Amino acid sequence: MAYSDKVIDHYDNPRNVGAFDAGDENVGTGMVGAPACGDVMRLQIRVNAQGVIEDAKFKTYGCGSAIASSSLVTEWVRGRTLDEALAIKNAQIAEELALPPVKIHCSILAEDAIKAAVADFRARHAIQGAAGQGEVSDEAGASRVTEQPVCDAGPRH
Amino acid sequence: MPDTVLDKAISRTARPVYLDYAATTPVDRRVASRMIPYLTEIYGNPASRSHAYGWAAEEAVELAREQVCALINADPREIVWTSGATESNNLAIKGAAHFNRGRGKHLVTVATEHKAVLDSMRELEREGYEVTVLPVLPSGLLDLAVFDAALRPDTVLASVMFVNNETGVVQDIAALGALCRAKGVVFHVDAAQAAGKVAIDLAQLPVDLMSLSAHKIYGPKGIGALYVRRRPRVRIDAQMHGGGHERGMRSGTLATHQIVGMGSAFWLARENMAADNARIRALRDRLWAGLSTLDAVVLNGDMEQRAPQYLNVSFNYVEGESLLMGIRGVAVSSGSACTSASLEPSYVLRAMGRSDELAHSSVRFSLGRFTTESEVDFTIAQVTEVVARLRAMSPLWDMVQAGVDLNAIQWSEH
Numbered sequence: 100m101a102y103s104d105k106v107i108d109h110y111d112n113p114r115n116v117g118a119f120d121a122g123d124e125n126v127g128t129g130m131v132g133a134p135a136c137g138d139v140m141r142l143q144i145r146v147n148a149q150g151v152i153e154d155a156k157f158k159t160y161g162c163g164s165a166i167a168s169s170s171l172v173t174e175w176v177r178g179r180t181l182d183e184a185l186a187i188k189n190a191q192i193a194e195e196l197a198l199p200p201v202k203i204h205c206s207i208l209a210e211d212a213i214k215a216a217v218a219d220f221r222a223r224h225a226i227q228g229a230a231g232q233g234e235v236s237d238e239a240g241a242s243r244v245t246e247q248p249v250c251d252a253g254p255r256h
Numbered sequence: 257m258p259d260t261v262l263d264k265a266i267s268r269t270a271r272p273v274y275l276d277y278a279a280t281t282p283v284d285r286r287v288a289s290r291m292i293p294y295l296t297e298i299y300g301n302p303a304s305r306s307h308a309y310g311w312a313a314e315e316a317v318e319l320a321r322e323q324v325c326a327l328i329n330a331d332p333r334e335i336v337w338t339s340g341a342t343e344s345n346n347l348a349i350k351g352a353a354h355f356n357r358g359r360g361k362h363l364v365t366v367a368t369e370h371k372a373v374l375d376s377m378r379e380l381e382r383e384g385y386e387v388t389v390l391p392v393l394p395s396g397l398l399d400l401a402v403f404d405a406a407l408r409p410d411t412v413l414a415s416v417m418f419v420n421n422e423t424g425v426v427q428d429i430a431a432l433g434a435l436c437r438a439k440g441v442v443f444h445v446d447a448a449q450a451a452g453k454v455a456i457d458l459a460q461l462p463v464d465l466m467s468l469s470a471h472k473i474y475g476p477k478g479i480g481a482l483y484v485r486r487r488p489r490v491r492i493d494a495q496m497h498g499g500g501h502e503r504g505m506r507s508g509t510l511a512t513h514q515i516v517g518m519g520s521a522f523w524l525a526r527e528n529m530a531a532d533n534a535r536i537r538a539l540r541d542r543l544w545a546g547l548s549t550l551d552a553v554v555l556n557g558d559m560e561q562r563a564p565q566y567l568n569v570s571f572n573y574v575e576g577e578s579l580l581m582g583i584r585g586v587a588v589s590s591g592s593a594c595t596s597a598s599l600e601p602s603y604v605l606r607a608m609g610r611s612d613e614l615a616h617s618s619v620r621f622s623l624g625r626f627t628t629e630s631e632v633d634f635t636i637a638q639v640t641e642v643v644a645r646l647r648a649m650s651p652l653w654d655m656v657q658a659g660v661d662l663n664a665i666q667w668s669e670h
Contacts, residue, residue, distance in 0.1 A: 113649060116649050141651035158650060159650070159651065160574070161575050163577065165575075166578060
């Protein structure tokens with residue numbers, strides 16, 4: 100299948116591959132997908148005291164489009180606040196990488212990875228915060244690293 | 257015409273090393289050169305009985321029939337030309353099921369069959385037939401006792417492929433056929449991947465119907481044949497009507513040039529099979545020796561009961577499509593969902609009990625007549641490098657290195 104130049108570029112020169120210490124209090128870790136689906140993305144964000152994402156790292160098990168989507172996301176979240184990062188939509192990722200319809204689910208998973216990383220960061224800070232304070236969390240806010248959002252790898256049968 | 261100087265100038269990525277012979281093969285130049293006169297000079301319709309153009313074409317068709325028979329030890333009257341093994345499978349399965357519908361409506365096949373067989377069976381289910389799809393052992397082999405137990409008094413047809421297209425696993429056709437004979441079940445064998453690779457002697461094998469393909473052994477695409485046994489007589493209902501060609505079993509003007517191509521390819525296969533197989537087996541073993549030095553690499557399919565051309569390997573913690581993208585100097589296939597239109601991982605590997613992850617991480621290397629040692633060495637180097645790079649990017653590899661048991665993790669469910 101023909102890949103867009105941008106997907107090939109991200110595959111050949113992935114941005115920000117690596118890992119932070121997941122125990123670091125400034126780090127949020129989101130892991131989405133499942134090996135059985137052929138796609139697993141781990142996105143980590145390091146957030147400063149102002150609530151701005153100052154660095155991001157990723158590792159992905161998945162096809163070229165999945166690798167490109169997660170690599171792109173690490174570029175886009177840098178310099179954004181947590182809420183700004185949550186505003187990133189999969190359609191923007193898909194358009195930037197010119198993903199064909201059959202690969203749209205890769206961009207959805209990347210968007211989910213952002214949500215999972217932000218949710219993890221907020222959950223850890225809500226736990227650390229004093230009782231009665233802390234941010235309002237949606238249902239995703241309560242999830243831990245090991246409970247993933249639903250894998251959107253397309254029809255299985 | 258191909259220009260070999262230009263070939264050498266083109267870089268490896270524009271013209272990758274071809275290790276996808278199981279998908280299709282180049283037409284052997286000797287075959288191509290034999291075909292061409294039948295396009296522009298000897299172009300008569302073989303069914304034209306009244307003039308020399310037709311007679312010349314018919315003669316070429318009958319010669320090709322003999323050539324195909326020579327490879328499989330059959331009688332020329334047992335060969336029906338088709339458009340390829342897919343059509344042969346359709347004709348055999350639907351034709352035999354329809355002809356025998358008075359005797360019963362139960363059909364038996366195997367989970368690892370080609371879609372041409374499985375989808376034909378599914379179509380018959382819609383018509384009211386009952387189909388049993390048998391599981392296979394982790395080696396990919398069919399358990400004879402399980403097969404025997406599935407054959408009922410109302411079973412009219414069983415279909416088992418000779419050589420599997422994804423793994424190269426070879427089924428014990430002689431034993432399976434004997435079981436069918438004993439119970440009066442018509443036995444169909446899809447030999448698309450087998451002809452020219454393993455010995456086929458239809459005077460010995462108790463096979464009633466056999467599908468054959470040209471483009472898997474250096475013949476052109478778009479032509480195949482169905483072997484239909486005469487002794488004892490096997491009868492099938494035609495699926496293509498209009499003129500009664502091929503003893504009424506398959507109507508349609510015969511494509512002389514295509515048939516000449518298939519005949520030549522089969523003739524060359526007979527002459528070259530032993531030497532080709534010895535050379536290819538050594539190269540395949542060399543490839544496996546190089547790849548098996550990597551960590552977490554698994555071979556799919558029985559080691560011994562395998563045709564020499566095939567190597568199906570899973571590279572754990574690396575997804576198949578991303579691997580293929582990285583080894584762009586090598587042309588191969590993957591069992592990964594991402595490489596299939598349906599987003600399903602390889603159903604053949606799943607039927608062998610392989611987890612989804614291993615199916616997603618699988619690559620099929622298939623070697624052929626023109627594969628060289630330097631191509632194999634180049635492939636080993638490329639795969640080694642790309643696997644290392646992708647594992648460095650894989651969260652699964654990270655977790656495994658840290659001693660995490662991936663099976664214990666609560667991944668999301670669908």
